[in-house]
Structure formats: C-alpha cells, structure tokens
Amino acid sequence: MLIIGEKLSIIAKRVREAMMKRDKGPIQEIARAQHKGGAGMIDANIGPAEDGGEELMEWMVTTIQEAVPLPVCLDTTNYAAVEAGLKVHNNDYGLPMINSTSNDPERFPMLELAARYSCLIIGLTVGKGGLPADEEERSAIAAEIMARAMEYGVPLENLYLDPLVLQISTTQEQALKVIKTIGMFQELNDPPMKTVVGLSNISNGCPRHVRPVLNRYLLALLMYEGLTAAIADPLEVRETVKTIDVLMNRTLYAHSYLEM
C-alpha cells in the first residue's frame, strides 16, 4: 500500500504561508513527519498556481527532496509547473507522479508529459462538467483514459486510476460506488490496473472529530477491494494500513505489529 502524504497542500494556512515566503522550515518539517509516518511519496499541492507556478513547483520539489528520500506527487492543474517540477525531480528516490490527467481535454497534455518524462500519472475518472454517476460510468471514463494513455505512449502500469472520492456530507450515495469502482478498475486490464484515491475528501466538510474515523474506515474498505495507493495523512492511517495488511494475511502477525 503506497501512502502519498497529503499534508503539503496550499489549502492549509501554514503551508500556504511557507510557500509564499519560500520558507523551507515548515515544508521540510512536514515532509519529514510524513516520511516517518510511513509515506512512500509526498504530494505537493500548489493549487491552480496561475502565476509563478513553475518556480514554486521547482522550489517545492527540491525543498522536499532535500529533506526526505522520496518521490514527489506534482499536484496542480498548471502544465508548465508540472514540467518544471519534473525537470528538477531526483528520480533516484523513485518516479515522480503527475496529479493528474482526466477525460477533460484541458488535462490531456499531462499525458504527453508523463510519456516524455516516463513518470507515473493519476487518471481522474471525470469528464468535462458533471460528476460520474456510478461505477459503470467511472469505468467507461477509465477505459477512455487508458486508450488515450496508450496513444500518448504512457505504459498502463504507470497509470493510476482515481475514481474520485466525494464528500460523504453532500453525496453520501457515492461512497459505496467508489468502493465498488476499485474492484472494477482492476478488471480493466491484465495485469490489473493500479488505483489511487484522494482519501480525506470523503470527510471534507465534516466535524474535526469525525474526519479521521471516516477516513480510516473508508481506507479499510478500499484496501479490501485492492486499492494500490492513497493520498492521505500517513500519521492518521498507518494503523489502519498495518491492521488491514495483517487481517488480509499480507504481513505476518505479531503482538507488536502496530509498532513495526
């Protein structure tokens, strides 16, 4: 289970301020904490970043990789910023990931980057306007993204399909559909397609004490369905990951398994 640390997001005030002031301290501190918590990759969410996105992404990638030996997930809709990040990324720590392409033509160029830089890419199964209704519709979009990835020369093993987790507080019926989609995505190819979710979106808008509960139980269900990766807070979900791995007989049980 790959956990992509989600804490370096422009939506968080502390991170936003550090980004604006180019203050490495908080960024590296958060990156280290996530690494220690079990993250295998760090998400760098700089928002749409219309202005100065390239320079900001460059700075984020180098700042993160100075602190931790992990690849970075480049999270922005700004094409140039993604490319700038890919150029400075240290691939010795693993392949970077682009977050994301989708079935919206505006996002197709991201596939071109993924092919050119031989990196990983998230395929968000949404089209232009409107949210996918159910697992069938998500799978249909996934099939189109897969076809397009092949056209652009992105190997399917580099594509991570994202069913788009929606907020439980506004679209409750979607949670179960997302869970079912994970199983369905894997059937779309042999070897099975890889899958990823933005986990904490499930609890977006919920009270603080409820959020980790929702995030953890959803992750457990998704792992049961065979999820490959999750963008999540490693400190929040590490016990869940370890426990599900034990329950599914993927790691050997010991009384101290949580401490390992």
Added chain:
Amino acid sequence: MALTGVEIFKLLPKTNCKKCGFPTCLAFAMKLAQRQVTLDACPDVSDEAKRILGEASAPPVRPITIGAGDKAVKMGEETVLFRHEKKFVNPNVFALEIKDTEPDDVVEGKINDLLTSEINRVGQLLRIDAFCLTGASGDAGSLEGLAKRVAEKAPDVPVIISTEDPEAAEAALKVFGGKKAVLYGATEANAEKMAALAKANGAVLGVRAEGLEPLTALTEKVKSLGVEDLVIDSGARRAREILEHNTFIRRAAVKKNFKPLGYPVINFVQRDDPTMEALIAGLGVAKYASIVVISSAEKWKNLALFTLRQNIYTDPQVPMQVEQKIYKIGEPTEESPLLITTNFSLTYFIVSGEVENSRVPAHLAVMDCEGLSVLTAWAAGKFTGAKIANFIKESGVEKEIKHRELIIPGYVAILSGAIEEKLEGWKVTVGPREANALPSFLRSRAA
C-alpha cells in the same frame, strides 16, 4: 440481468479497430454497458455475442421513437424510480388531442396552438410534441379527413391515431405513411387486426386494457403477433389509478425486469378545467408517463408543464448551470456593489436569494465554471485570478458601474491579490464564506 462492461468486453473481437468510433474495444464495451451506444456500431461482432448481448442489454423499458425527421421523439429506456438515483432518460411527450367531431375552427385553432407552442427556456426548445387524432364520430371518413388536414398543415409533427375501428385506423394511418405514427387502439377485441395494420404501416401500436393483468396478457398476445413497438395504457384515467398503475408498471419493468410491461406508458388526462388538466398532466410527468395526452394547449399552461418536465428530467449528476452574465438584483445603479460567484445553479439561487433578502440592489457576476460550486471550481482551476479578471473585462460591466470594486466569496480569499494584479485599477474585497451572511455584510456596507 445487465452485463458489466468487462463481461461485454470479453464477447467483443478485441481488435481495437476503432470502426465503432471508440479507441478500444474496452472503451466501446463500457459505453455498451451504460447503454450509451448500441451493438450495431461494431461490424465484426459474432452472432453468438449478438445474441447474448441482445438479451442482456435490452433496457427494462423498451425505447420507442415516434414521428420522423427533426421532430421525431424518443421515449422509454428508463432505469430508475426516483430521479435522484439516476437521470430520467427520455422526457415525456405532450400530445394535444383533436377529435374528429370538433368544429373546423377549433381544429384550426388547435393545429395553430401546437405549431406556435415552441418556447425557449434556459437554452432548451420546448414544445407540444405530437397530435392525438381521435375518431370520436365513429365514421372512418371523418377521421381520415382530420388526418389529411393535420398532415397538410403540420406535416412534421408526430401523430397518435386514436380509434378502435380498424377500418378508420387504416384510412388515417395511410395518410402518415413512413412517419412512424402511433396507432392507439389495440384491445382484446381487435388485437389481430390492429397488429396487422401496425405491421403493414410501420406504426407503433398503442394497446389498451382495463387493469394491469389484462394489459399483461394483451401485450404478450400482440408480441406473439409480431409487433414489439408498443405504448401501453392500463385504462387509468383518474389520478389515483394513474399513480397506482404507472408505479406498478415502472417497478415491474425496472426492478423485476418484467418484459410484458416494459414499454412506454400513455396517460390520458383530459379535463374540462385546464388548470386541473395541467395538475393531472403534472402527475404524469413526475410519475412515469411517456406520453401525456391533453385536450388544450393554452400558452400559460404549456409554459408550466414544459418547465415541470424540464425540472423532473434534469440530470441530478450534472449540476444545473445558469447563464454566464452580470445579473441585476433589485434595481442596481452604477454605484451598487458588484459580487461574483460561479454558475452552479444552486449556488446562484442561494446567493441571488440572499442578495435579494439584503434589499441592497447589486450586480451579481455569474461566471461559467461548468456548474461547479465556488471551492470546487477554484480547485479545478476554473475559478482563478486570470479567468475572473478576463471575465470581468469581457463582461462589459465596466460600462455599467462607476466604481471598481469586486466582492469575491470568502472561500477564495486567496485570489484577491491575483485578481487585483490582473484587473488594473480594481480593488478586491473579500465577502463572507457562506451566502447567508450576505445580507448583514451588504447592509453594513450600505449603511
């Protein structure tokens, strides 16, 4: 039972030849699973696969098209009972009844009412879709005469021929050869003759029985006679029976995959009082009718019914969007405040409602963000500094107001710098995060 996309994929040639218009067989299979395409698009599929897929992919409510050309309308294909589960697929048809016993001027008036019924509402053209020509006189020549008159004046409009007399039916049907009319009148008594007529004239057959059990028997009989394009009438006329029968028919089709009732439903809701007729028609719209036959087409009544049909058949998954423009709320002057939000219709309804409540006249700039709410639109890169600045410049609002202050939603406070940078001479003010704080926000500024 419907197959999943992957199950369908296994039955396809897997050549990725693209002849179907999709990049891969997998992509095509997924579209098939959602019934967004039909199997004929694949030229290489095996007969075996066709058979399996044909059975599995038949929708629970058979798709039926009536009429020909631009004004042909498709019905059926519904898959759910409640619109929040999934979009209701094909909006119902409104059919205006003309009886062959009605005086010439009334007939003339109704033809004209239908031909001028088209209204544009939020970008969609809405109209009375069809005529229902009823042989009330019992005289074949009289119904044929009416049919000829309608065919001459309104050649493109789909028609329903309503008679149980095969002779009258035949004469009238001939007038609409090749136009996929509905022949409404197969009953237990005349089923053989009517089925033969429908077959010979390429018509859709309307079948009527009193109650759901007899209706089941009748559709099975007609099917065994070789007619499969049906619309069905359980004989329900009062609201109570319409609700009961339509509900059972939809449930049987969708939940039990009960084929004998898996056809579009026709409801007759004619009443002397047009307001009451509209309310019963509204019941048909909301509760599963595919054809609603009405007796009059007053413009005020049409507008309300078209609007209801549009509301009920809106896709609950695609956020309703309002038009991108600068809306005036109250009677704003060139000094009135300017606010901006996205074009998700619920966002618009709530924000404009709260601005109205504030009783401070204002300009509300509504920007096309594909129907996303403010925070989602921002995250998706659709509601950004550059795009907002561009929209404000191109909207022409600068000619309507003297000041240069833009109030943005509190959720995107982060954008204020970027907007000011790109909109020279403008000041950006951060408004409240939630719309319900707008009245006090606007009033405290006005004071």
Added chain:
Amino acid sequence: MAFVPPKESFAGRVFPVTIGSEVQETFGGENTLPFHTFEGEVPHRPLIAYEIQDVPPDDWPETVRMVYDGVSDDPVKWARHCVEELKARAITLRLIGTHPDNKDLSADDAAKTVSEVLGAVKVPFIVLGSNHVEKDSEVLVKAAEAAKGHNCIIGKAQEANYKTIAAAAMASGHKLIAMSELDINLSKQLNILITQMGFEKERLITDPMCSALGYGLEYTYSVMERIRLAALAQNDAVMQPPLVGDVGMYVWKIKETQAPEDALPEWGALEQRGILWEALTATSLMLSGAELLILRHPKAVDAVEGFIDELL
C-alpha cells in the same frame, strides 16, 4: 407470464401531527410513499394553509394581491375572510412586518397581532417569523407565548437560532418547523440538534426549503423524496416528521407570476399562469412528500384540493 403487483411496504411511518385547539387538523401518519393508498395507509389528507401576514401585502404581485383587496389591510379581517369566505382549513400568519428591512415591528407588536388573529378565528394556525435569524429569535419567543394554548406550529427554527425558538415552542406547547437549506444531511442534523434539547421529534415538521417550479424545484423535489425514503425504507426516526412546502412565498416572487402577457405574449394569460404556477409547484411537492402546504391564491388552493380529491 402472470402479473403480480410489485407492492412495497415499509418499516417506517411518518409521524401524524395534530394542530389547533377548538378545531383541529391532522396531517402525516402514512406508512407509504405519497398517495400510495394501493399499498399502504394514508390516514390523513395533506393540509393546506392560507398565508396571511401582519402587514399589507404590498410586495405581492397584483394577481394574488387583488384577491385580498379590502381585507388585507388588517390581519384579523384577512383571517376571517379566509375562514368564512374561502373555507380555509388552516392559516399561516407570517410576521413579515417584523423584518428590520420591512416595518421593523417589535416582538410586542407581533405578539399583539398573534393574540388578535388567534382570538378572531378558530382554525389551526402556523405562526412564522420573517426569516431574519436574529429578529426571529425575539419575535417568535413572544409570538409563541401569545399563542399559548392554541397548539400552533411555530417557525422557522434554523441552525443559527433553533435553541431559543425550540425552547419557546416547547414552553408554550407548540409544534415547530425546522428549516435547512436544500441539504438532506443538514436537515437531519438540525432535527437531531433540536431533539437533543428535549424537543420531541413527534412535534417537529421538517422544511428542507422550498423552491418554485423552474427555480430549483427539482432540488426540493429530490430532497423531499430522499427524506421520505429515509423515513420509510430506512426507518430513520429523525426523518419521520412531516414535510412542509412553503410554496406561496417562493412562487409569487418570480418572473413567471409577474410578467404581463403584453410584455411576453408567448407566456400566455398572467392570472391563470400565476395560479397554475403556485398549484403545480404545490402538487409536485406533495408527490415528492410534502404533507403541509402554505399557499396564497384561493384558486390555487381549490385546484390543489381537487387534485388531492382525485388521489385519495
């Protein structure tokens, strides 16, 4: 193939709510989807309440304002007219004059109006504030007190002011409308919060917020349908109070009920259009779950009652 009617029955039931003292009306109580008399019990017909207000309806469009010409200058006369001439089964008194942007009438003014109107006629009452969150907490407290003993419905309690209003309704033995804004989850949350104060859920009426035909009706329609399904199929007790459609207020402010025929000939006759707009909004919401409707135009009320007659 034999046809077996695919009937559905549910574990849950909507609470019946009885209002009024000398004359009473009950709505709700069904254990099936709206008007599904063919597979469940629908013991009570939906209740339609005429809307009147504490100040003259200057901002109502002409079609509906003219109907009350000569009586609407005085809420007591207006209420009597509704009961005696129009045979109203219930009345909604909206204290719109208390809104700071209206006449900013005081809570005492409101209480006085409530006492006078309730003293004049015997039908059950719904007493509503002006939807101004702060002002309603003052006004409705006094109004509830003034209506003590009349077993009214008080409203509307919203997230920002439910504590005071619910406490007032509880103290004076009234029922209460809990309103949220087109969000089924917030609607459930508000009902939970109110019941956590000790207010019985059997005395609540849920208002998921109304919208007019063409102006978001599909949202209210689907939220109501989902609330009904939660009450019946999931047997969710918090979602079992009856639903109210506050229709008149939303219908009589839109363009379709105001634009004259000479300006928009393709829209047809204004009077019939306005009446149908109100009636069709109401019947559509009844089909999705509303058991209590608040309407303005007598002809719309008559049409809706006729529609109910055909369904029950």
